Each structure stands twice: as structure tokens, then as C-alpha cells.
Amino acid sequence: MDEALLRSLTPNVLGILVRRGADFAAAEDAVQDALVEALRVWPADHPRDPKGWLVTVAWRKFLDATRSDTARRRREDLVDEEPAPGPARSVDDTLQLYFLCAHPSLTPSSAVALTLRAVGGLTTRQIAQAYLVPEATMAQRISRAKRTVNGVRFDQPGDVATVLRVLYLVFNEGYSGDVDLAAEAIRLTRQLAAGIDHPEVAGLLALMLLHHARRGTRTAPDGSLVPLAEQDRSRWDTKLIAEGVEILQAALARDRLGEFQAQAAIAALHADAQTAEETDWVQIVEWYDELVRLTDSPVVRLNRAVAVGEADGPRAGLAALAELDDSLPRHAAVAAYLHERDGDPVTAARLYAEAAQKAPNLAERDYLTRQAARLNARR
Amino acid sequence: MAKYLLLKHYRGAPAAVNDVPMDKWTPEEISAHMQYMSDFAARLEETGEFVDGQALAPEGAWVRYDGEGRPPVTDGPFAETKDLIAGWMVIDVDSYERAVELAGELSAAPGAGGKPIHEWLELRPFLTEPPTVTE
Structure with missing residues (x-):
């Protein structure tokens, strides 16, 4: 519980230190030190004002760390350059941090x-382990x-x-x-969506929620991939889906x-379809058309070919695919799928095996290999 | 972000430009080579791109399962093995282009006469975790 609270306060505390004139790198180190201290001290002695406690301790850590003469000189220079304190609203500070960290x-x-x-308040060790x-x-x-x-001004919009x-x-x-x-x-x-009113922020949040809702059904207990059409839709998280849809509708x-x-x-x-057969592929193709217009991405065109194959039949999907460069990642996998739907298991098996060779991850490679094996066993 | 393996071969890679075996180098040339390798790894750590680096002994054995209740069978080493790995470095970089750039730098390690070996290194991408967003 403390860790969640601490991490939610992190960007705000860091923003306050920077506004007080600490340079970003030193302030960030000081906040990390304060978080570590909080984890040590709080279980026995929880402060009434957690944010105030963190600001005080982080500021002291910052001063301790900059005690040496050269560092002090640098700090004093920075304080001299400090812009007049504006209305230091915590939301603004947090937003600035997002911009800075994605500079x-x-x-x-x-x-x-x-x-x-x-922004997230994770430790270096946690981030290293994650990646x-x-x-x-x-x-x-x-x-x-x-x-x-470090030289980027903190008050510039990003x-x-x-x-x-x-x-x-x-x-x-x-x-x-x-x-x-x-x-x-x-x-x-x-947290970002709470601080900024922007339809694409809402769009990304909705996208994440809608995909997260299916997470538990994307892999079998043995770790193998379960494709969308075969996922157990009764196990999708309806609460997350409802939230995602609501956020998306407001944004649209x-x-x-x-x-x-x-x-x-x-x-x-996809989330709206009770069964894979009920999927509204015609509308999905329309959204892919919008995406192609917005991004002009070949990967989007590839996914669009799959959707066209579902909406208008595999021949139409293959025709859409024929317009694309066959060196695209997952091109062979899409071609294999469409050829199988078109009643050509021999070509499909060959393409699945080829796609497995090129798969960028182990789970996909195993899935594609199984597809090839399934078709080859049938002959 | 993608991880790549840089493989260095004792045998099996195409011939290097400066293709003089290490036992024909001067001791100073060997030291310069080793220094280059460790500086390279240190520099990659500084750029936040270093994951791992290991060297392998040239001689090993082949091992296989030999059935229930029996010890594994060992064989070799086989002098005729065409492909022999000398060691590897694992890097975590933002792009394939960056991986190629780093492999090129590593291949410039000095050899005989203090000149770059221009050794061929094998560059292999790691298979990743599947992405979350699939359609």
C-alpha cells in the first residue's frame, strides 16, 4: 500500500524540487533516496502528511548531496537562474515531468x-529486471x-x-x-489523462484498458498463444471493457x-462481439481505412488485409495482401491464414512454416509451427 | 529496444582481412587487443547498452542422452567441427542499425601490426516477448 502511495506521489515531489531550483538529475536522485527512506521508516511511523514528509526529506537529501563546494556553486548558479515561481500547481509539475522524460x-x-x-517511481533495479x-x-x-x-527548461510545453x-x-x-x-x-x-484534456490520451488509455481486459485469455496455462478467435470471451474483464468503451466514446x-x-x-x-462470429468486420475494415489514412503504416495495411479477409472473404483479403511488400514482418503468417481460409492447406502449411522461421518471438514461432504441423498432419 | 547477440568465431566465419592467428602476434599486440575489448564493453555499459559478454574455451565435448538409467554419452572434441564459437556479447539497443554499428566497432579490434582485424562477427536478434497489441 505504501509503495503504491509513494509511487503516486513521486512525480509531484520531484516537480516541487525542480521548481525550488534543484537541477533535474540531482532532484531525481534525491527523490529516489527519499523513497527508499520512506519504505524503511513509514511502516513503523507513518506520517500524517506523506507528501510533505517526502518533500522535506527529498529536499534535505538534495542539500546533503550538493554539499561539496563545486556542487554548491552549481546549485547557487541554478538558484540564481530560477524563474519567478509561477502558480505551482501539482498537475502542471507532473505534466512537465512526462514531457521531460519523453523529450x-x-x-x-x-x-x-x-x-x-x-514519473513511475520504480527503482533502477526493478526497471533493469523488467527489461x-x-x-x-x-x-x-x-x-x-x-x-x-538536464538543460531542458522545465516550464516549456512539450x-x-x-x-x-x-x-x-x-x-x-x-x-x-x-x-x-x-x-x-x-x-x-x-495519471496523464487526469492532468491533460486530450482525445488521444483518452484514446491510448481506452486502447490499453480494452487490451488489458483480454490479457488472461491471451495465453494458455502452458504459455502458448491463444488467438483472438479462440479466446474464452466469458473470461474477458467486462469492467475494464466498459470503462475503455466509455472513455473512447467520450473521446470520439x-x-x-x-x-x-x-x-x-x-x-x-472485438470486445463487443459475444462470439468471434459476431465480430463486425465491416466496421473494423472502416476503422483500418481511417488508420491507414492517419499513419500510412504498412503494418496497419497488413492487419487491414486480415480484416478484409473476414469481411469480404479470403480472396479479397489475399488481393489486399498482394499490394503489400512480402518482406513485411508477419506477411507470411497473414498469407498462410488467408490461404487456409481459401481452402488451400498445402500453400497454407508451407507459409506457416516460413512464417515460423521469421517470427520475432518464441510464442508466435511456436504457434505458427503448430499451425503448419496441424495442416501437415491432416494430409 | 531489442537485444542482439554478437558472436565471435574461432572457426567458421569468413576469413578476416587481417587474418593472422593470435599466436603470431607480439605480446603488446595481444595486450592492445584485450584492452580494446574491455574498453568496448565498458563503453557499452556507459551508454546503457551492455547486457553480457563471455569468452569460451576452444575445446569442448558433445553430450547426449543415452536412455533411462544410463549416464549421458560424451564424445569429441571433433577437430573437424566447422563452426566454433569463441565468445559472445549481448547488447540491448534501440535499432538494428545501432547493432550493426556496434558490431562494426567490435570488428575493428586491433590484431597483428596493431591494425584492425576486420573480423566477421555474427549478429543475431533475440526472440522477444510477444507484443500486447496484436490487431
Whole structure:
């Protein structure tokens, strides 16, 4: 419980330190130290004002750390440059942190690591474990990222799109450690949505909720992938789906469509179907058309070909596929699926085996290999 | 973010440009080579891209299961084995292009005459976790 509370306060406390004139890197270190101290002290002596306690302790840690002469000089310079304190609302501070941690000067992996630490309040060790790299490497990645953004002024408005890309990465490419990165991405996106009124933030949150609702049904107990059509829909989380749909509808009503809203709309149509057969593929194709218009992404066109295959039959899907470059990731897998639906198991088996060779992850490779084996056994 | 394995071969890779075996180098050239390798790893740790690096002894054995209640069978080493791994480095980088760039740097490690070996390194992507968003 304390850990959840601490992590929800992290960005706010960090924002306050930066506003007081601490440079971002030193403030971030100080807040981490304060979090560690809180975990040690709070179980026995819980403060009445947790945020006030954290600010006090973090500020003291910051001062301790900058005691040396050179550091003090740097600190005094910074305090001199400090802009006049504006209306320091906690929401603004938190938002600025999101922008800073997703700053375009950072590489995606650095932005992800910095966001999880500075906004999410995770420890370096937790982030290192989540991404399967040594702690020393992750510590360097984070401190380099902090150095990169140290000169960025904290009061400049940032770009929401870069923040959304980082949060999407955390959600979509989550490894499994003791930290649930998908849940963490949802928490951070909720927090962002509470601070900024933007239909794409809502769209991303809806997308995450709708996918998270199906999470328990995406893999069998042995870890193998269960495709959407075969998932046990009675086990989908209806509460998350209802929340996702509601957020999405409110966002769509604002008539400022973006790619995350369109992706969420597709997920919502899947969530809405009681059985795979009831899926409204015609509407899904329409949303893919919107997505193609918004992103012009070949991966989206590939997914669209699958949807066309369901809406208008496998021949139509294969025709849509024929317009795409066959070196695209998962092209062979889509072709295999459509050929099987078209009544050509021989071609399908060959393509499934080819797709397995090119699969970017183990679960997909095993799934595709099984598909090839299933078709080959039938002959 | 993607992990890649950089594989260094004792045997089996195409011939390097500066293809002089290590036992024909001077001791100083060997030291310079080792220093380059450890500096490279240290630099990758600083950039937050280092995951692991290990070297392997050239001689090993083949082992296989030999049935219930029987000890595993060992055989070899086979002198004729074509492909022999010398060691590896695992990196965690933002792109394939970055992985190629780093492999290129590692291949520039100095050998005979203090000149880059231009050794061929094998670059292999790790299979990842499946993505959450699938449609």
C-alpha cells in the first residue's frame, strides 16, 4: 500500500524540487533516496502528511548531496537562474515531468527508462529486471538520459505525442519481471489523462484498458498463444471493457480522431462481439481505412488485409495482401491464414512454416509451427 | 529496444582481412587487443547498452542422452567441427542499425601490426516477448 502511495506521489515531489531550483538529475536522485527512506521508516511511523514528509526529506537529501563546494556553486548558479515561481500547481509539475522524460532528444529506450523511474517511481533495479539488463547498465542508461535532458527548461510545453509513444512502448513491449509493466503503463496513462484534456490520451488509455481486459485469455496455462478467435470471451474483464468503451466514446465525440482512438475503436469492436462470429468486420475494415489514412503504416495495411479477409472473404483479403511488400514482418503468417481460409492447406502449411522461421518471438514461432504441423498432419 | 547477440568465431566465419592467428602476434599486440575489448564493453555499459559478454574455451565435448538409467554419452572434441564459437556479447539497443554499428566497432579490434582485424562477427536478434497489441 505504501509503495503504491509513494509511487503516486513521486512525480509531484520531484516537480516541487525542480521548481525550488534543484537541477533535474540531482532532484531525481534525491527523490529516489527519499523513497527508499520512506519504505524503511513509514511502516513503523507513518506520517500524517506523506507528501510533505517526502518533500522535506527529498529536499534535505538534495542539500546533503550538493554539499561539496563545486556542487554548491552549481546549485547557487541554478538558484540564481530560477524563474519567478509561477502558480505551482501539482498537475502542471507532473505534466512537465512526462514531457521531460519523453523529450525528443532521448532515444526510445532512454525515454522509457527515465519515465518509469522519474514519473513511475520504480527503482533502477526493478526497471533493469523488467527489461532483462544488468542493473549497472540500466543505471547508466538512466543517468545518461538525465544528463541529456538536464538543460531542458522545465516550464516549456512539450509534445503529447512523444509521451504517448513512450507509454505505448511500456505497455506493448512489456517483459515479465516482478513489475507488471502493462499495469504500470495504464497507471501512468491514467495519471496523464487526469492532468491533460486530450482525445488521444483518452484514446491510448481506452486502447490499453480494452487490451488489458483480454490479457488472461491471451495465453494458455502452458504459455502458448491463444488467438483472438479462440479466446474464452466469458473470461474477458467486462469492467475494464466498459470503462475503455466509455472513455473512447467520450473521446470520439470530440471529433479529433487520432491513431490511438482508431486502434481503440477496433479493440472495442472485438470486445463487443459475444462470439468471434459476431465480430463486425465491416466496421473494423472502416476503422483500418481511417488508420491507414492517419499513419500510412504498412503494418496497419497488413492487419487491414486480415480484416478484409473476414469481411469480404479470403480472396479479397489475399488481393489486399498482394499490394503489400512480402518482406513485411508477419506477411507470411497473414498469407498462410488467408490461404487456409481459401481452402488451400498445402500453400497454407508451407507459409506457416516460413512464417515460423521469421517470427520475432518464441510464442508466435511456436504457434505458427503448430499451425503448419496441424495442416501437415491432416494430409 | 531489442537485444542482439554478437558472436565471435574461432572457426567458421569468413576469413578476416587481417587474418593472422593470435599466436603470431607480439605480446603488446595481444595486450592492445584485450584492452580494446574491455574498453568496448565498458563503453557499452556507459551508454546503457551492455547486457553480457563471455569468452569460451576452444575445446569442448558433445553430450547426449543415452536412455533411462544410463549416464549421458560424451564424445569429441571433433577437430573437424566447422563452426566454433569463441565468445559472445549481448547488447540491448534501440535499432538494428545501432547493432550493426556496434558490431562494426567490435570488428575493428586491433590484431597483428596493431591494425584492425576486420573480423566477421555474427549478429543475431533475440526472440522477444510477444507484443500486447496484436490487431
